[in-house]
Amino acid sequence: MRAPRRGTEEVAAPRVTAVVGLLVVFEMVSGFLQGSGPALVPAVQDWQSISASQAQWYMAVQFLAAAVGVPVLGRLGDLYGHRLLVRISLVCVAAGTVLVALAPNLTVLLLGRALMGPLAALLPLEIGLVRDRLDLDGARRAVGLLVGALTLGSLLGHGLAGPLLVLTGGVQATLCVLAAIACACVALSYCAIPESRTRAPGRMDWTGALLLGLALLLFLGTTARGANWGWTSPLTLGGLALALALLAWWIRLERDRPHALVDVQAVAHPRSAPFYVSGFVFGAVMLGGQAVGISYIAASPADEGYGFGLTTWEISAWGAVPHVLAFAGASMVARVAARTGYPRVLLLAFALMAAGNVGLIAGHTTLALFALASAVSGFGMGLALGGLPTLIAERSTPDRTASATAVYNNLKTLGGSLAGAGSAVVLGSLVVRGTDVPALSAYLTIWGLGSLLCVVALMLQVLTSRQAVAPGAAKNRRSDSRPHSDAHTRGG
Template sequence: MNAPAPAGAKVRAVVGLLVAFELVSGFLQGAAVPLVPQIQDWQGISTGQAQWFTTVQYLAAAISVPAFGRLGDLYGHRRLIRVALGSIALGTVLVACAPNLAVLLVGRALMGPLAALLPLEIGLVRDRLSVDGGRRAVGMLVGSLTLGTVLGHALAGPLLSLLGDLRATLVALAVLAVCCVALSFVAVPESRTRAGGRMDWSGAALLALALVLLLGTVSRGTAWGWLSAPTLGGLLLAAVLLTGWARLQLARPHALVDVRALARRHSAPYYASGFVLGGVMLGGQTVAVSFMAASPADEGYGFDLAPWQISLYGVVPNVMAFAGSALCAALAVKIGYRRLLLVAFALLAAGYAGQIVGHSALVPFAACGALVGVGAGFALGGLPTVIVERSATDRTASATAVYNNLKTLGGSVGGAAFSVALGSLVIGTTDTPALTAYLAIWTGAAVACALAVLAQLAFRGKESTPAEPAAAPVPAAARPAPPGP
């Protein structure tokens, strides 16, 4: 009789190509922003129109993530990973061949399931691995996504220079996506557990409408004016739709999202922490960059760094985030995930507070940015794991999808709030942000992260350990998948 494969080998066998998918996913997402100016010139579009190049993808993600998560729980995570990769590949091909803005935006919308890959992969590894193996796998996947994003952002420009043509660069990205589709049929195992019930299509449609309205309104709030009728009306209507959607979910036996589980005292703080993480991490991506570019002689603050210097210092938090997410599982074995998340948000709060104190000197400022990166990495690796382990076994992808959407929503709200601060707190009659704008942003970020720590302390539950079962038992209605790899 052959000896069983060691646990580490089993983790690698299950994760395998999923790591490659997340690297490519991060690369595609990270490469998008640096290419926007060239996209604008290529298509002959305005700056406002070019903004939709990135906006339309996260609007599509808001729609696709919860739907793909629930469909994966119902019909198999590998199957939906293949569907998501197919949509992404088609989207990248359309973007590379786009003859006009309309086709370009359709292609970007088809790339929305990039955000659905991670929830589906987490659902798969939780089903196929032990608790300890699943935790290590989640850390590897999150770390790969983070590393891919860093590489995409850093290498998009050099790739464009090497190929000498934007369309050739976009074709190269499309080739990566198409290769992922082919690889998904090679050595990716299928999950064995299926959720009971059926897909809540009307609930998915109502949630999609509410999220698109909310995120679309937030993204246009600065242009329309935050107190204008379109902005206030859009926010109010989105709130009404979300309230109606929540009531509908509570009344349905096979709802798209388990709203009751979302609101439980032992899981709600972690979903809320995901919202905070999105707000400070995604919403504040350009704040430190614009501060470092400011000139002390002109604005009275900043470091007057050249673009290459900003890239050098700006990559430090991303590298630290990758390191934090990669080390997350190993550290959690020693102190537990609940304590690790307390450390993560304490580091985030300390990092932002340190930027307030050390904003006048580059080295302390960069060191505090690195601290923020480590905290973000721990949070990125730890939050999905805790949320997954506190969800029902047949709701893994759905629960992770809700976390992803809350993180994205937090990024939109945080970005809008930071834009208001930068546009309102200005120097004299100019439109140049004053130092108080940056201090206000970092203060708000530090307070939000401190509140996340307090929420986790106030509603903490029993610390899970690798020896425990993954989570709630599979419901009687859940049906096994057909045998297979």
């Protein structure tokens, strides 16, 4: 790995500042496209004349494509350059949005949504780029801005999809607007973005990529259909067992490869593993709890005996509260960490998320208290959104930044998938006697489990906090963030 000359670094500094701004634009657009997706599902369903189960795949296919594609794109970015793969990802996304907007049938529609899967790869690739081009403090600030932009974009996409639909007069026109925005990002990616300089040794592990993709597709596809098949049915249990067997085979294969898709030993190292586990927990609490909260506040006290009976626009306004606080937390994480250190930021993040879930239980009869608890939890999520990928990137070797962050992203997604399936089981099992309506105890159980998971992650942060690099010493110890000393000798 060749170190850049000092003179070149000084000349490039102003340009790198502009690069961060462009990457922030990409993340805001990424969030907007992802946030607007769920809000447009009913309109897409009417436009394409498809059933509710078919419409479910409108969201699921992008989710599956992201799970399979993110590790591959992250590793390719480490091998061939992060800017190149950012551009390729943006081209795929733009092509996908165009196909979705012009889709004559369901097949083309789903193909377009699958091509939008690389949206989830943008952040890991961008983290790899800023870590390579900026110093430690600059990279930390940049990651906070990127995560904050993604959060803000998601909030705007969720809130503005409806008004945009009304303004354009139809869902196809709305989708064309989104496609135009995505295509504009492709053109913007050719403006003043320098390529990363560090390259990982070796070549692409396509066998590992294929095996991991099959395992993830089988696992996520089975959990997505588990509620319809029955969680104890032979089809569901067999699918999950086969997925886990493939995953175990993949781990064994990756451990013996010199240039593996994922550095399994680095992920399992005591300096890194707690943060990956925390990412899984974070995904379970954040992604798995969103639908549960919306379902609860939409319930009517007169009918179900709990909830607040909010209307659609009131639900949207309530949903904006944790999103706004998450944006604030993600944007502030670098400044907070400069004073306390990132390990303490994560301690605060999971403490707030645990307190927020407890607050949902305590305030489930009062809307103001319920909203306050959601706000507390949202701020903690924002801190975790900015803090976890930053620490994971810093604890990886410079030539593995994008692929390491991609692994975190997938673990977060898997956590959300499992939590969503688990929540469905709880809501379907704890019901009002003689009906299929979830009982109040179901919601309280889910929030209690969420709080317990946050406490587990909090304990992990406490156990590893002594190993964390102190903020004042981090500038001179960037290379010491490697999980193990032979990282470069084995490609990673």
